[in-house]
Amino acid sequence: MDIVEKYARDVIAGRIIAGPMVRAACxxxxxxxxxxxxxGLRWDWDAAExxxxxxxxxxxxxxxxxEGRPFVPEPxxxxxxxxxxxxxxxxxxxxxxxxxxxxxxxxxKSPLAGGxxxxxxxxxxEPRAEVYSAARDRSQATILFRDAVAMVDQSPDLDxxxxxxxxKGNEWQLTDRExxxxxxxxxxxxxxxxxxxxxxxxxxxxxxxxxDSPAMIEFLRAGTKGRKQALVxxxxxxxxxxxxxxxxxxxxxxxxVNRTIEQDSFFAYVCGLDEGxxxxxxxxxxxxxxxxxxxxxxxxxxxxxxxxARDLEHKRSTVLxxxxxxxxxxxxxxxxxxIWDRNEASIPDEELEGLPAVAALDLSETADLSALVLLxxxxxxxxxxxxxxxxxxxxxxxxxxxxxxxxxxxxxRKILRTTPGTVIDHNEVAQFAHDLLRxxxxxxxxxxxAKTRQFLLKLEDRGMSFVRVSSAEALDxxxxxxxxxxxxxxxxxxxxxxxxxxxxxxxxxxxxxFRHGGNxxxxxxxxxxxxxxxxxxxxxxxxxxxxxxxxxxVAAAMAAGLESLMPVAPLGSSVSAPGAIGAxxx
Numbered sequence: 052m053d054i055v056e057k058y059a060r061d062v063i064a065g066r067i068i069a070g071p072m073v074r075a076a077c078x079x080x081x082x083x084x085x086x087x088x089x090x091g092l093r094w095d096w097d098a099a100e101x102x103x104x105x106x107x108x109x110x111x112x113x114x115x116x117x118e119g120r121p122f123v124p125e126p127x128x129x130x131x132x133x134x135x136x137x138x139x140x141x142x143x144x145x146x147x148x149x150x151x152x153x154x155x156x157x158x159x160k161s162p163l164a165g166g167x168x169x170x171x172x173x174x175x176x177e178p179r180a181e182v183y184s185a186a187r188d189r190s191q192a193t194i195l196f197r198d199a200v201a202m203v204d205q206s207p208d209l210d211x212x213x214x215x216x217x218x219k220g221n222e223w224q225l226t227d228r229e230x231x232x233x234x235x236x237x238x239x240x241x242x243x244x245x246x247x248x249x250x251x252x253x254x255x256x257x258x259x260x261x262x263d264s265p266a267m268i269e270f271l272r273a274g275t276k277g278r279k280q281a282l283v284x285x286x287x288x289x290x291x292x293x294x295x296x297x298x299x300x301x302x303x304x305x306x307x308v309n310r311t312i313e314q315d316s317f318f319a320y321v322c323g324l325d326e327g328x329x330x331x332x333x334x335x336x337x338x339x340x341x342x343x344x345x346x347x348x349x350x351x352x353x354x355x356x357x358x359x360a361r362d363l364e365h366k367r368s369t370v371l372x373x374x375x376x377x378x379x380x381x382x383x384x385x386x387x388x389x390i391w392d393r394n395e396a397s398i399p400d401e402e403l404e405g406l407p408a409v410a411a412l413d414l415s416e417t418a419d420l421s422a423l424v425l426l427x428x429x430x431x432x433x434x435x436x437x438x439x440x441x442x443x444x445x446x447x448x449x450x451x452x453x454x455x456x457x458x459x460x461x462x463x464r465k466i467l468r469t470t471p472g473t474v475i476d477h478n479e480v481a482q483f484a485h486d487l488l489r490x491x492x493x494x495x496x497x498x499x500x501a502k503t504r505q506f507l508l509k510l511e512d513r514g515m516s517f518v519r520v521s522s523a524e525a526l527d528x529x530x531x532x533x534x535x536x537x538x539x540x541x542x543x544x545x546x547x548x549x550x551x552x553x554x555x556x557x558x559x560x561x562x563x564x565f566r567h568g569g570n571x572x573x574x575x576x577x578x579x580x581x582x583x584x585x586x587x588x589x590x591x592x593x594x595x596x597x598x599x600x601x602x603x604x605v606a607a608a609m610a611a612g613l614e615s616l617m618p619v620a621p622l623g624s625s626v627s628a629p630g631a632i633g634a635x636x637x
Contacts, residue, residue, distance in 0.1 A: 053096050054103075055133035056084065058126045067126065070339035070376070072321040075308035080134060082310075091141025092315065099137025103129055105170045109208055112162060113201035117347070122202070127342040128163055131320050135167070135282065140315065148275065149283045150318040151259075151300045155340040156373040157348035158322075160286040164255045165199035167284055171253035172234050173209065173227065177280070180232035180252040185271060187261045192236035195257045199234060200225065249274045254283045260290030260297040264455040268296060289323075289376045291368070292598075294457060294575055298378065323376040330375045331357055340376040390560055391577055397435050397568035403427050403491065406435075409617065410488060411497040411542070411609035413602040414506055417474045418443050422603035423484055425491060426610040434559055434614065435566045438573050438603040439487070441480055444469035456575065456599065466572050481509035488515070488537060495526070495617070497542040497609040507539060523616045530618065540616075542609045549605075550589030552612030553582070559611055567607075576604045 059077035061067040069077070084094055103124060110122035124132055131152065138146035154160050168182045184199070186192035200222050203209045216224040216235075224235040237249065254271040262268065268283070275281035290297045304319030306312045328336040330353075337353055338344045344353075356374055360367040371377035379388055406427040415421045421441040426434050442450070442458060447469060451459045461467040468483070470476035488496070498507070507517060518533045520526045521541040529538045542548055559565035567573050579599035582590045592605055 053099075054126065054129050055080070055096075055099055055137060058130040061126070068335075068338050069127075069342070070321075070323040071325055072305060072308055072319070072323055073127075073339075073342075076320055077130070079308050079310065080130075083138075087138075090315065092146060093139045095137050095139050096133075098139070099133035102132050102136035102170055102174075105174050106132065106166050109174075109206055110166050110169065110202045111205035113198065113205065119205055122162070122166060124163075125159075125343060125346060127320075128159075131163070131318075132167070134318055135284075136170075142279075145280045145282075146315055147318040148281060148316045149272070150285065151304050151321070152284070152286045152319075153289060153301060153304070153321040153323075153376060154286070154342070155322060155348070155376055156288050157352070158341055158343040159347045161195045161257065162198045162202070164195055164257065164284055164286050165202060167282070168195075168234055168253050168255050169199055169202060169209065171282065172225070172232050173212065175252070175280070177232070177252045177278070178230055180230065181250055182232070182234040182253040182255070183237040183249060183251050183271065184235075184255045184257065185237045185267055186257040187238065187263065187267070189236060189238040191258055191261070192238045195255055196222075196234070196236040250277055251275055251283075252278050252281050254281075256283065256285040257287075259285045259287035259300065260292075260295065262296050264452070265296040265299075289372050289378050291372060291379045291578055292575075293378065293578065294571075295455070301378070321376075330371070331361065337375070340374065391567075391574065394560055394563055394565045394567055395569040397566040398429065400437070403435060403437070406491075408491045408493045409495050409497070409610055409613045410493045411606040411613060412484070412503060412506070413499065413606040413609070414477070414480070414503050415475050415602070419475075420600045420602045421475050421480060422606040423480070423487070424603060424606040424610050425487070425493065426607070426614050427491075428614070433564045433566050434611070436568070436570075436573070436607055436610070438570055438607065439468060439483070440466075440572055440603055441468045441470055441475055443473050443475060444471055445473045454599070461572050466570065477506055478509060481506055482513065485510055485513045485515055493537065494530070495538040495540060495613055497540045497613040499544055500541045501544070510537070526616055527618070540613055542612065544591075546589040546591050549591035549608065549612075551615070552608040553590045553592065555611035555615040556608045565611075573603050573607070575599070576601050580604055 058067065059080045062069045062074055062077040063081065083092055087094070107121055107123045112118070112120045112122050135147050135150055136145065140146040152160060168184065171177065172180055172182045184192050184195040203213055203225060212227055213225045214228055215222045216226065224233055226233045249271065251271055251274050256268060272283050275283065285300065287297055292298065301321065303317065304321050307314050307317050308319050322340045322342065324330065324336055324339055328339070330336055334350065337350065341348055344350060353374060356370045360370040368379040372379045406429060408425050408427045410423065410425050413422045423439045425437045428434055447462060448459050451457060458467060462469055470479045510517065515537060516535040517537040517539050518529050518535040519539050519541060520529050526538065526540060542552070556565060579597045579601050581593050581596035581598070583593040583596060592601055592608065594601060
């Protein structure tokens with residue numbers, strides 16, 4: 052029986068419950084059985100069965116209740132193994148050279164990868180085969196390698212053929228002295244750059260969502276150029292950084308299985324929920340992200356995770372990401388991605404002119420990201436955010452590589468601005484801010500006094516008058532009495548200052564009134580945000596705990612906090628006091 056085709060048909064017929072991208076992968080397989088020969092593709096069930104037999108007849112599982120049991124692949128595992136080794140390309144060699152598997156934590160992806168590595172080491176007929184388990188750091192790479200070593204321990208055939216290097220429990224290489232083949236872990240350095248030299252027949256890349264750059268993956272892929280049937284096999288949980296290499300492969304996988312693009316050498320098996328599925332309310336969807344449910348991952352364990360996450364936002368994000376294959380906006384505690392995403396829509400920039408607006412500035416002193424944010428209130432009550440950000444232009448490409456953030460691309464797309472040199476030129480930022488504030492007739496600006504005092508003087512040099520305030524009462528008085536061009540509010544950066552600002556932007560997001568326009572730089576920074584809390588439950592954004600730059604989000608919160616202090620005129624009324632905003636929210 053061709054169990055690979057059977058699995059695909061059972062999934063499509065609904066006899067096996069699976070998520071949307073797995074269903075698409077099965078549909079792709081069935082379509083290629085019919086149409087693939089027109090592209091030179093050939094399905095070789097004998098080759099697929101040979102690989103599957105290696106698992107069930109040679110390998111044993113390890114750990115807990117599974118210790119010593121034959122590794123008989125589950126149907127979903129058989130689909131992956133059979134697809135990888137059964138499909139042939141026009142040249143007669145194997146079709147798939149890159150595979151991407153994204154699945155919930157605890158579903159046995161590491162033993163699966165270890166078994167594939169041992170098959171390609173010992174049963175693939177490749178002389179001097181090099182097999183690597185690779186990860187961001189050595190400890191992670193060793194986890195997968197240890198699974199392979201444990202399978203060797205329990206297989207008399209493999210145990211007799213493979214020599215271990217290293218002491219018991221500390222093995223660092225498996226070697227077949229007859230074929231001169233070896234299997235060992237390989238890690239990148241702290242910046243994600245691979246070591247030199249490998250010519251892998253099989254590369255097993257673990258926890259791709261933790262890779263901070265594509266360096267290791269691309270390095271190993273480049274090393275396969277001399278191997279006719281090499282395989283780069285990536286396994287991962289879902290992540291939170293949508294600018295990461297992992298999300299790039301996730302997005303590619305979605306396009307390939309849905310046939311948006313044709314890439315015959317790329318295999319994908321990506322678990323996930325359907326739109327509308329709620330794992331907190333409906334256990335029936337759990338198996339879509341956990342095909343090994345009640346095999347290697349008990350439903351009891353998932354219930355425990357769900358129960359803990361109901362009251363802990365950071366736990367909720369982690370559970371959705373690791374256990375249910377949901378790409379969260381961050382791996383911490385601010386907002387779930389669906390809340391951010393549903394606030395993406397906005398109005399065209401030309402419609403912003405004439406709307407009441409406030410601003411906030413988070414200005415760096417040297418080479419860090421600087422951000423100016425304007426918040427506009429539309430007649431329907433929604434607030435529309437626009438952010439302008441700066442970095443030094445010199446070394447931008449290097450910064451993009453080192454931080455694994457597409458600063459250079461955003462600069463080319465005019466999402467990011469730069470100033471000449473290695474530090475932020477405050478004069479250039481001041482000129483841009485001056486023109487922008489006058490263009491939109493911004494009445495009030497929140498700023499951080501510790502960083503912005505000299506900047507305000509630069510605005511004054513350009514003919515802009517301002518009055519400083521540091522309380523709601525002083526702001527109200529200035530709005531009514533001052534004829535200055537701009538009211539600048541000294542916004543404290545501690546819990547007492549940022550607490551109300553964070554609460555204000557939270558309210559706007561939760562009520563779908565924070566329209567950010569899908570700015571990718573702003574979205575990236577939102578995904579980096581971590582909160583910290585004082586004893587009085589005041590919250591602020593923590594630049595120390597956050598996973599990357601958050602400056603425009605800090606500025607957006609300050610703008611929301613400032614806007615919440617502005618007078619709100621009833622619809623149809625006007626405010627005519629000298630120097631006031633007029634019908635600011637009228």
